[in-house]
Each structure stands twice: as structure tokens, then as C-alpha cells.
Amino acid sequence: xxxxxxxxxxxxxxxxxxxxxxxxxxxxxxxxxxxxxxxxxxxxxxxxxxxxxxxxxxxxxxxxxxxxxxxxxxxxxxxxxxxxxxxxxxxxxxxxxxxxxxxxxxxxxxxxxxxxxxxxxxxxxxxxxxxxxxxxxxxxxxxxxxxxxxxxxxxxxxxxxxxxxxxxxxxxxxxxxxxxxxxxxxxxxxxxxxxxxxxxxxxxx
Numbered sequence: 001x002x003x004x005x006x007x008x009x010x011x012x013x014x015x016x017x018x019x020x021x022x023x024x025x026x027x028x029x030x031x032x033x034x035x036x037x038x039x040x041x042x043x044x045x046x047x048x049x050x051x052x053x054x055x056x057x058x059x060x061x062x063x064x065x066x067x068x069x070x071x072x073x074x075x076x077x078x079x080x081x082x083x084x085x086x087x088x089x090x091x092x093x094x095x096x097x098x099x100x101x102x103x104x105x106x107x108x109x110x111x112x113x114x115x116x117x118x119x120x121x122x123x124x125x126x127x128x129x130x131x132x133x134x135x136x137x138x139x140x141x142x143x144x145x146x147x148x149x150x151x152x153x154x155x156x157x158x159x160x161x162x163x164x165x166x167x168x169x170x171x172x173x174x175x176x177x178x179x180x181x182x183x184x185x186x187x188x189x190x191x192x193x194x195x196x197x198x199x200x201x202x203x204x205x
Contacts, residue, residue, distance in 0.1 A: 010143065012168065013084040013177035017127055020079035023072060025173055029129050031069050032104045032196050052111035057103040064102065074099055077175065081123055081202050084177045095204055097122060102200040113186035115141065121201035125177035128170045132193035137169035138176060141183040
């Protein structure tokens, strides 16, 4: 009798931030917009690089030091990342996973974040601050896609773990984590309101 096993599994962690500590979503949203309004260097970078909306990725590297709510957020994220690392069965030895960087993303209607990976990190993720009705989900790509060559496309009703692309639609207050080599993107925001999130990377040291 034939047996079929699943090998080399790609894990996606999803939880409410509140599972490991309270973060006021309204305060977080207000903080993100206040930071964006005052970050002229970030605004300039977005304009120069044709980035629709705002990101603090290239301008503010010390959000937890500047703003108490981001310090609180990192303390909560540390616990979620530790839980995910345990599920992944990482042997961290005498090292640990520590925050490498954290940044704000504000995507207006029509804004996108093209497909990419985070090659110098171990775990990456996003927590969601504002997700208006009709806004885009996170699009995750099967990491084997470039090796499938002559394979036919998957059936439209294929099981989630068999699909080439998976769309994860989080709610406000959710946190999603994945290994940093997993290619992902944010398709065009079709909602009239802005989509706000906070993304981050963890490294092993």
C-alpha cells in the first residue's frame, strides 16, 4: 500500500499579540501616523525611491528607544518569536534570537510592497495595526517555485499546503511570523483607507 509523507515543511505562525501581553491598538495606530508625519527623512526616502505611502525602514532604526509603545511591542514580540523558534525546533546553542530591526509600513490605496525575502535574518514577521475592509492580504510564495520547471499549475481548489501561493489575511492585533527566506509580498491595497503594519526581523547571535 502506497504511503505519502510531507517533507521539508514551511511553517507560518499566527497569533494575537495579546497572547503574550497587551498592546493598545489605538495607541499603536496613533503612534505610527505621528511618527510618519514627523519623519522627514523617511518621507524623502519614499519619494526618492517611488515608494507609495510611507516606511520608516530606511530612516528610523531605534523605534523601541524613541517610543515606549514600541519598547512594549518588542517585549511581546520576543515571546512570540521564542514560541515559533521552539516549534521550528531550532538548536540555538548558547545564542539567542534578538531583534535586528523594526519598522512602520503605511500603504495608501494603490500601494504595494513587491515580492522579496529578508536574507540576513532568521525569523521575520509583521503585526497588523490597521486593516481596512478590502485591503490586501499577505501573499506567501512556495520557495520551490523556481525549481518546478515543467510542472502543471495546481488546481484552484488544491489543499492550502499544496498551493503555489497562499494569501494570509490577518486581523488588527495579529502577528504573523515566518522564516526569513520565505518570499512574500503585499499586493495592491484596493481599500480607500491606509493599511498600517509594523514589520521586523530577528537574527541569531
